[in-house]
Amino acid sequence: GIQVEQSPPDLILQEGANSTLRCNFSDSVNNLQWFHQNPWGQLINLFYIPSGTKQNGRLSATTVATERYSLLYISSSQTTDSGVYFCAPRRYSGNTPLVFGKGTRLSVIA
Amino acid sequence: DSGVTQTPKHLITATGQRVTLRCSPRSGDLSVYWYQQSLDQGLQFLIQYYNGEERAKGNILERFSAQQFPDLHSELNLSSLELGDSALYFCASSGGTEEGVPYEQYFGPGTRLTVT
Numbered sequence: 280g281i282q283v284e285q286s287p288p289d290l291i292l293q294e295g296a297n298s299t300l301r302c303n304f305s306d307s308v309n310n311l312q313w314f315h316q317n318p319w320g321q322l323i324n325l326f327y328i329p330s331g332t333k334q335n336g337r338l339s340a341t342t343v344a345t346e347r348y349s350l351l352y353i354s355s356s357q358t359t360d361s362g363v364y365f366c367a368p369r370r371y372s373g374n375t376p377l378v379f380g381k382g383t384r385l386s387v388i389a
Numbered sequence: 390d391s392g393v394t395q396t397p398k399h400l401i402t403a404t405g406q407r408v409t410l411r412c413s414p415r416s417g418d419l420s421v422y423w424y425q426q427s428l429d430q431g432l433q434f435l436i437q438y439y440n441g442e443e444r445a446k447g448n449i450l451e452r453f454s455a456q457q458f459p460d461l462h463s464e465l466n467l468s469s470l471e472l473g474d475s476a477l478y479f480c481a482s483s484g485g486t487e488e489g490v491p492y493e494q495y496f497g498p499g500t501r502l503t504v505t
Contacts, residue, residue: 374420379432
């Protein structure tokens with residue numbers, strides 16, 4: 280099956296700093312989602328992004344499917360951004376399962 | 390709020406027991422997925438149902454089973470529980486039709502299972 284690698288595994292930021300999280304995948308994918316798992320365990324949808332760039336407030340994501348990677352940018356980080364960020368590509372089209380990476384654990388300190 | 394509901398939120402049980410986790414998908418979503426999140430295995434896909442029928446199987450143990458009912462809610466049954474089954478179990482749902490819907494998956498809040 281498809282392999283998903285996320286880097287870095289852990290990241291500590293000062294409040295207000297910017298960061299880039301990377302997701303590499305081993306095979307071609309039909310689509311990709313980014314999630315934020317907050318400290319209470321809830322998985323929150325951030326982006327649904329098969330290719331190109333999307334922005335939502337301080338967050339943006341870029342997927343280059345032909346080169347098999349996706350990036351998540353967090354600007355002006357806040358303590359509420361803390362948690363684990365997961366990349367989850369989908370190998371096939373339609374209603375098919377996601378494959379999750381191990382995540383990047385982000386801690387933003389005041 | 391994702392629109393996906395799961396009950397119960399927490400479950401504590403003993404080894405050897407059987408439990409049932411319940412999930413109601415977002416309104417209109419026909420597909421339901423079950424995922425397990427454990428410390429050693431990460432987030433893994435277990436099984437998927439689409440409009441009442443099994444659609445895909447992942448790393449689901451034979452002791453585990455699931456079904457989707459006519460009202461589209463789903464149940465995950467875990468039996469002969471072992472300590473290693475302690476995990477966070479998520480349900481997700483996605484698109485109501487095969488055409489023109491982006492198939493984005495939305496996750497419920499999860500059921501935290503502790504086996505003692």
